[in-house]
Amino acid sequence: MNIRLILNLLTLMTGGLVITITSIFIGKQAYFWLPPQAAAESHLIDDLFSFLVTVGAFIFLAVTSTVLYSVTFHRAKNYDMSDGPHIEGNITLEVVWTAIPIMLVLWIAAYSYQVYEQMGIQGPSHLLHLHNPISIQTADAQEKETPAETVSEPLEKIDVLAKQWAWVFHYPEKGITSTELHLPSDRRVRLALQSEDVLHGFYIPAFRLKQDIVPGKTIDFEFTPIRPGKYSLTDSQYSGTYFATMQANVIVETPEEYHEWLEKAVSHIPTPAKNQAASEYAQTSNQSIKTGWETVKPAAPPVVNFSG
Amino acid sequence: MTNISLEITGESHHHEPPTHWKTYFTFSTDHKVIGIQYLVTSFIFFLVGGIFAMILRGELITPESDLIDRTVYNGMFTMHGTVMLFLWTFPSLVGLANYLVPIMIGARDMAFPRLNAVAFWMVPVVGILLMSSFFVPGGPAQAGWWAYPPVSLQNPTGHLINGQVLWLLAVAISGVSSIMGAVNFVTTIVKMRAPGMGFFRMPLFVWAVFSAQIIQLFGLPALTAGAVMLLFDLTVGTAFFDPSKGGNPVMFQHYFWFYSHPAVYVIILPIFGIFSEIFPVYSRKPLFGYKVVAISSILIAAVSAIVWVHHMYVSGTPGWMRLLFMVTTMFVSVPTGIKVFAWVATIWGGKIKLTTPMMFALGGLIMFVFAGITGIMLSSVPVDVHVNNTYFVVGHFHYVLYGTVTMGMYAAIYHWFPKMTGRMFNEGWGQIHFWLAFIGTNLNFLPMHPLGLQGMLRRVASYAPEYTFWNVLASLGAFLLGMSTLPFIFNILISWLQGEKAPDNPWRAIGLEWLISSPPPVENFEEIPIVISAPYGYGKSEPLTANLENHATLIEAE
Numbered sequence: 039m040n041i042r043l044i045l046n047l048l049t050l051m052t053g054g055l056v057i058t059i060t061s062i063f064i065g066k067q068a069y070f071w072l073p074p075q076a077a078a079e080s081h082l083i084d085d086l087f088s089f090l091v092t093v094g095a096f097i098f099l100a101v102t103s104t105v106l107y108s109v110t111f112h113r114a115k116n117y118d119m120s121d122g123p124h125i126e127g128n129i130t131l132e133v134v135w136t137a138i139p140i141m142l143v144l145w146i147a148a149y150s151y152q153v154y155e156q157m158g159i160q161g162p163s164h165l166l167h168l169h170n171p172i173s174i175q176t177a178d179a180q181e182k183e184t185p186a187e188t189v190s191e192p193l194e195k196i197d198v199l200a201k202q203w204a205w206v207f208h209y210p211e212k213g214i215t216s217t218e219l220h221l222p223s224d225r226r227v228r229l230a231l232q233s234e235d236v237l238h239g240f241y242i243p244a245f246r247l248k249q250d251i252v253p254g255k256t257i258d259f260e261f262t263p264i265r266p267g268k269y270s271l272t273d274s275q276y277s278g279t280y281f282a283t284m285q286a287n288v289i290v291e292t293p294e295e296y297h298e299w300l301e302k303a304v305s306h307i308p309t310p311a312k313n314q315a316a317s318e319y320a321q322t323s324n325q326s327i328k329t330g331w332e333t334v335k336p337a338a339p340p341v342v343n344f345s346g
Numbered sequence: 347m348t349n350i351s352l353e354i355t356g357e358s359h360h361h362e363p364p365t366h367w368k369t370y371f372t373f374s375t376d377h378k379v380i381g382i383q384y385l386v387t388s389f390i391f392f393l394v395g396g397i398f399a400m401i402l403r404g405e406l407i408t409p410e411s412d413l414i415d416r417t418v419y420n421g422m423f424t425m426h427g428t429v430m431l432f433l434w435t436f437p438s439l440v441g442l443a444n445y446l447v448p449i450m451i452g453a454r455d456m457a458f459p460r461l462n463a464v465a466f467w468m469v470p471v472v473g474i475l476l477m478s479s480f481f482v483p484g485g486p487a488q489a490g491w492w493a494y495p496p497v498s499l500q501n502p503t504g505h506l507i508n509g510q511v512l513w514l515l516a517v518a519i520s521g522v523s524s525i526m527g528a529v530n531f532v533t534t535i536v537k538m539r540a541p542g543m544g545f546f547r548m549p550l551f552v553w554a555v556f557s558a559q560i561i562q563l564f565g566l567p568a569l570t571a572g573a574v575m576l577l578f579d580l581t582v583g584t585a586f587f588d589p590s591k592g593g594n595p596v597m598f599q600h601y602f603w604f605y606s607h608p609a610v611y612v613i614i615l616p617i618f619g620i621f622s623e624i625f626p627v628y629s630r631k632p633l634f635g636y637k638v639v640a641i642s643s644i645l646i647a648a649v650s651a652i653v654w655v656h657h658m659y660v661s662g663t664p665g666w667m668r669l670l671f672m673v674t675t676m677f678v679s680v681p682t683g684i685k686v687f688a689w690v691a692t693i694w695g696g697k698i699k700l701t702t703p704m705m706f707a708l709g710g711l712i713m714f715v716f717a718g719i720t721g722i723m724l725s726s727v728p729v730d731v732h733v734n735n736t737y738f739v740v741g742h743f744h745y746v747l748y749g750t751v752t753m754g755m756y757a758a759i760y761h762w763f764p765k766m767t768g769r770m771f772n773e774g775w776g777q778i779h780f781w782l783a784f785i786g787t788n789l790n791f792l793p794m795h796p797l798g799l800q801g802m803l804r805r806v807a808s809y810a811p812e813y814t815f816w817n818v819l820a821s822l823g824a825f826l827l828g829m830s831t832l833p834f835i836f837n838i839l840i841s842w843l844q845g846e847k848a849p850d851n852p853w854r855a856i857g858l859e860w861l862i863s864s865p866p867p868v869e870n871f872e873e874i875p876i877v878i879s880a881p882y883g884y885g886k887s888e889p890l891t892a893n894l895e896n897h898a899t900l901i902e903a904e
Contacts, residue, residue, distance in 0.1 A: 071799045083728045090726065094719035101715045104690050105708065114630065114697035119854070122631040122696040124885030131691070132635050132684070139683040143676045150726040151669055157728060236496040237595060239660065239735060243801025246732040250661040252596055253496060254589040257662055270810070274735045274803055275661075276490050278497050279416050282806035318416075330415035331485035332502045 057099045065092030076269055076290060077245035078262040079157045084246070086153045090146065159247060159261055193260070194227040200238035200251050201337040202278055203315035205271060205286040214303045217311040218346030219271060219288045221263045222296035228260040234337065239274030242288055250275050263290040279333040280315035287346045303344040310338075311345035363768075363865040373467065375459035376868055377448050380466050382766065384441025385759070387469055391433035392752075394477075396828055398426040403790075403824035406817050411808040419807040420488035421480075421509070427491030428476060428513065431609075432520045435751055437469050439616045440527050442758055443555045445766065447531065449859040450549050452540025452877065454869040457533040461526050468523035472516045479512040487513035490805060492602060493573075495587040495595045499580055506581060514577040521570035528562035531555055540858070542877035542892070549857055549881045550639055554619025557643040558612045561650055565605035565612075572601030596661055603654035611650045611678075614746065615643055617754035618685055621707050624757055625689050627855040628704035629696030632882040635688040642681035649678050659730050668727045675725035682718060686711070701853075702776030706757035709784045713749030717742055720795065735805075738798025744791040748827070753783065756834070763841070764848030768864045771845060775837040782830035790823025856883055861894045 068084075068091040075081055112122075196219070197208040207216045221227050231240055233251040240259065241248040244267075249259045273284035291299065315336040363378070364370070370383055402422050405413040414422070444462065448455055456462045479486040484503035487493065487510045498510055535556045539548070548556075576598060578584040585591035587598040626633045633639065655663060655671035689711060698704070720742040723729050733739060756779070763771050793816035802813045809817070851860040858875055859866070875891040883890065 071796055073800055083732055086726065087723070087729050087732075090723045090729065094722065098715055098719055101686060101690060102712050105693060105712065108690075108693045108696070109698055109700065109708065112629075112694070112696055112698050114699050118697060120630070120697065121885035122629060124632060124883075125634065125691075125695070126632050127635040127638070128691075132638050135687045136638075136680065136684055139680045143673075143679060146722065146726060147673045147676055150672060150728055153728045154665070154669065157731075159731075236500070237494055237661075241735075241801070241803070243732070243736075246728075248660050248731050248734055252589070252662050255662065270801075272801070272803055276492075276494070276497065276735075276805045278500065279420060279488070281420075282411065282416070282803075282808045331417040331421070331488075332483070333417050334500050334502045 053103065057096060057103065060099060061092050061095035064095040065089065067091075072246075073244045074265060074267070075244075075246075076242075076263060076265040076267060077247060078264050079159065080244070080246040082153045082156055086149060089149065093142065093146070157261075159249070159259060194222060194225055195230070196221075196227065197230045197232065198240060198251075199232050199234060200240070200273065200277075200284075201234035202236065202334060203273070203280040203284040203336055204311070204313050204340055205273075205284065206340040206342065207286075209300065212300050212304050214300065214344065215308065215340070215342040216303060216344040216346070217286060217340060217342050218344060219286055220296060220299050220303075221288065221290050222293040223263050223266050223290050225293060226260060226262050228258060231257040231259055236277050237275045238277050238284070240271065241274035242269055242271050244269040244288075248274050266290050266292060266295075280318060280336060283314040283318065289346075306343040308341045308343050309345070311340050311342050313339040363867060373463050375455070375463050377444050377456045377459065377462060378766075378866060378868075378870075380462050381441045381443075381445025383466055384437050384444060384469065387466075387473070388434050388436075388438035388441060391429050391473055392438070393831065395426050395429035395434055396831065398422050398429065400824055400828050402426060403821040405807060406809070407821040409809050409811045409814055409817075414807075416807050417485065417488060420490075420805075421486040423805055424487050424490050424513070425476065428487075428517075429473075430747070431491065432517065433469065433473050433476070435613045435747065435755075436520075436524060438755055439558075439613060439751075440524070442620075442755070442762075443531065443551075443616060446762065446859060447534060447552055447555055448538070449862070449866060449870050450552050450857060451535060451538060451543055452858050452871060452875045453534060453538040454871060454874075456530050457538055458530050462530055465523045465526040465530070468519055468526075472520045472523070475512050475516040475519070479509040482507055482509055482512065484508050492599075492606075493517075493576065494602075495576060495579065495593075495598050496589060498576060499588055501580065510580060511577065514573050514580070517573045518570055518577070521566050521573065524562055525566050525570070528559040528566070531559040532563065535559075540875050540877055546637060546640065547877055547880050548640070549619075550622035550633060550636070550643070551616065551619035553640045553643045554615040554617075554622070557647040558615040560644075561608045561612050561615075561647050564651065565608045568601050569605035569609075572598055572605075575601070596658070599658050599661060600654070603657045605654075607654045607657060608647075608650035610743075610746065611646050613751050615646060617710070617751050618643065620754045620758045620761075621689055621711060622685075623857070624703050624707040624761055625692045626882045626884055627761075627853050628699045628701055628707075629693050630699075630884050631692055631696040632884050632886075633688065634691035635684070636880065636882065639685055639688045642684045645681040646678060649674060649681070653678060656725055656730070659727055660734050672725055672727050676722060679718060679722055686715060686718070701760075702771070702773060702780060703757045703761035705777065705780045706753050706760065706783075709780065710750050710753035710757060713745050713753065713787065717745035717749060720745065733798050735803060736798035737794040737802045737804055740804045741791050741794030741798060744794070745787075748791065749787050753787070756780075756783065759838075761853070762859075763838070764852045765859055765864050765866070767842050767845070768848050769841050769845030770848045770852065771841040772837050775833045779830060779833040779837065782826060782833065786823050786827035786830050788823070790820050790827050793817070793820040793823070856890055857881060858890070858894075861891065 065088050068088040072084055075084060197210060199206040207219045231249060231251045233253040235253060238251045239248060240251060245261060247261050249257060251257060267290055269288040271286045271288050273281060316339050319336050369379060405419055483505050489498035501508055535552060575586040579586055579588055585593040587593045587595050589595055622633055622639060653671060653675045655667055656675045659668045724742060760771060760776055797813055797816045802809055848864045850864050862870060873893055875894045878892045879888050879890055
């Protein structure tokens with residue numbers, strides 16, 4: 039082995055080490071790019087995301103630094119008209135760089151699969167019967183197996199109705215209707231999602247959870263809020279003119295506070311809730327000169343016991 | 347021998363390239379005229395789509411909806427997406443392929459020249475239909491370029507002729523035009539290659555176009571059928587997708603994405619082809635792993651048929667389907683990764699010249715790697731559940747469609763400009779264009795990733811104040827990107843009119859298109875070339891053809 043080769047190897051190893059350390063550092067930063075972790079599922083997703091950022095940063099840095107190295111040190115001199123070495127390929131190298139992505143893909147897929155199963159955001163499946171201790175979940179299922187991380191207390195069941203452009207939450211056991219979604223912390227909650235008109239999407243960024251709501255279908259959706267606080271629920275599936283206004287507050291509170299709220303809300307007399315889409319619509323139709331094009335009329339403001 | 351034949355070409359009036367600009371407004375059947383027609387038309391629509399984008403980013407510079415009405419905003423993003431896809435990326439790449447493929451395979455024209463012209467003239471029709479929808483009551487379609495029912499079925503004006511109907515007609519016509527193009531390309535590549543040009547002697551751009559057009563053949567009928575069914579639902583009251591009458595709106599999503607995800611590969615594959623043509627020339631090395639790169643194009647086309655459900659992970663799709671499509675989607679990264687490694691190995695140890703086309707190709711490559719990494723994140727079901735329909739997705743696909751496709755398109759236009767026009771472009775203006783575009787792209791689309799991770803949704807006209815910072819950056823990037831087209835337009839127009847005369851092969855590149863005069867004569871070759879070696883023979887003094895002037899002698903002559 040000559041000295042040049044050893045030096046080259048050392049450079050390569052140092053470069054690799056620097057890139058590895060930088061990637062691990064960037065991967066750790068990934069947690070700070072995300073909203074607070076307010077549901078049990080968000081921890082799983084964030085860990086997976088951080089892992090993907092680490093792997094991604096490594097690949098990105100490795101490719102770009104190689105390209106930048108070439109561009110910096112392999113430039114043709116002015117008036118150098120000659121060609122580079124005639125290298126057409128290298129079977130070993132090509133096999134290696136085909137095998138590495140395949141392994142990486144399998145690894146990422148397996149990890150993602152595992153996380154998805156642990157999330158268990160929906161009821162169990164009738165469609166697939168794998169000989170697997172944890173079954174795969176589907177949207178249409180009716181029954182429910184309690185995943186390992188939930189507490190034994192019965193599930194909270196809440197009906198969620200989406201319409202152009204308002205969210206309405208119904209607590210069937212108490213007979214409460216609200217435009218603010220109250221949830222107890224550390225309890226598995228189960229929602230029944232329904233849409234009155236078009237596709238909507240149930241999305242709480244702090245929970246990292248999202249589910250489209252298809253009109254004519256009831257979709258079960260479940261998760262475990264863990265961090266008391268106020269979060270926002272948005273419509274994630276484009277639903278027409280006032281799409282951006284279709285938001286609601288989500289209040290996660292301790293089970294005691296939650297029950298207090300239920301008791302308080304049930305005593306309220308139902309009144310029409312404030313609704314941004316409806317008020318914007320009323321405003322524009324009062325204008326003498328209409329600037330906008332015609333739009334679908336917002337649904338009537340929901341009549342609720344509690345409006346946030 | 348060759349010199350004589352080329353001289354004859356020059357003398358013969360019949361074989362002269364178009365000398366008058368009016369030629370480009372005729373029903374010409376010359377694939378090169380049609381190619382330029384496509385390129386210029388699509389670039390005009392690129393500017394239109396860009397203006398829409400800047401209006402959108404103008405609205406999003408503040409959290410409130412205060413610049414334009416919500417209805418106008420919704421119409422703008424719908425038209426921005428539609429114009430950029432159906433009137434910029436598809437037609438511009440088809441135009442480039444139209445110009446290059448017959449020459450690169452040593453043919454005199456496309457297999458069906460008149461079909462080719464008809465396919466092109468449908469593009470302006472699509473454009474006029476879409477633009478006219480601004481003048482119908484209620485304005486243009488407002489359901490987004492996905493046109494998901496039931497939103498796309500809501501017709502508040504009550505008129506039969508409305509923006510959505512015109513939109514659906516335009517999409518259906520565009521689909522028919524592209525199917526015509528696909529039939530033509532596949533036939534041309536299979537049937538009209540010059541003697542000696544086996545499949546493994548085809549340039550990689552031809553391989554890429556071939557793979558992309560095969561996707562068009564199996565995918566487009568699904569989209570076109572979906573559009574027609576939606577049109578029936580909207581106009582004559584059928585109920586394919588209308589849930590209030592028992593239809594299934596999710597079924598539309600299957601029709602739509604069965605084509606519209608593979609469509610991404612229809613767009614990106616020719617760009618991979620362009621990269622594969624450009625890196626060897628400006629690195630003076632053969633393309634590393636030619637055969638594997640060629641096969642990887644076909645593999646991408648094949649896998650593309652089974653990835654569409656990754657757009658529907660959260661639309662009520664059962665768990666087993668989410669997981670199945672996660673694996674197939676991730677698998678796309680394998681043939682794509684092969685290409686990226688091959689390009690890096692091509693550049694490695696070369697004699698690199700950082701010309702404008704090379705800069706655009708390198709910038710495009712780096713941004714593509716970034717897009718590929720966020721793409722893997724999106725294919726992972728749990729991560730996608732969080733970022734689906736947020737700005738993270740918008741950032742990702744703009745890195746693909748602007749960072750890679752538009753940058754690659756610019757690389758191609760600069761690279762083949764001397765061939766197409768017979769004139770050289772101004773290198774200094776080209777470099778200014780590159781840096782404005784590169785900085786603009788990153789400033790515009792990088793901030794979308796943190797926004798999406800924080801939960802900002804796509805298609806919103808107003809947003810929570812905490813998202814303001816990144817939105818201001820993105821908007822500034824968008825305006826910079828708009829400005830970046832100015833040096834390009836200036837450079838191209840001035841150079842086309844009075845640039846320095848280009849030699850036949852200004853880059854000393856290997857390929858059949860560089861063996862004929864610039865601009866090429868009508869019917870390209872007086873004598874059909876006989877190909878005797880593989881493409882990309884850099885560093886090896888070996889002729890490419892047996893009868894035309896060969897590469898080795900060309901270099902010595904200079």
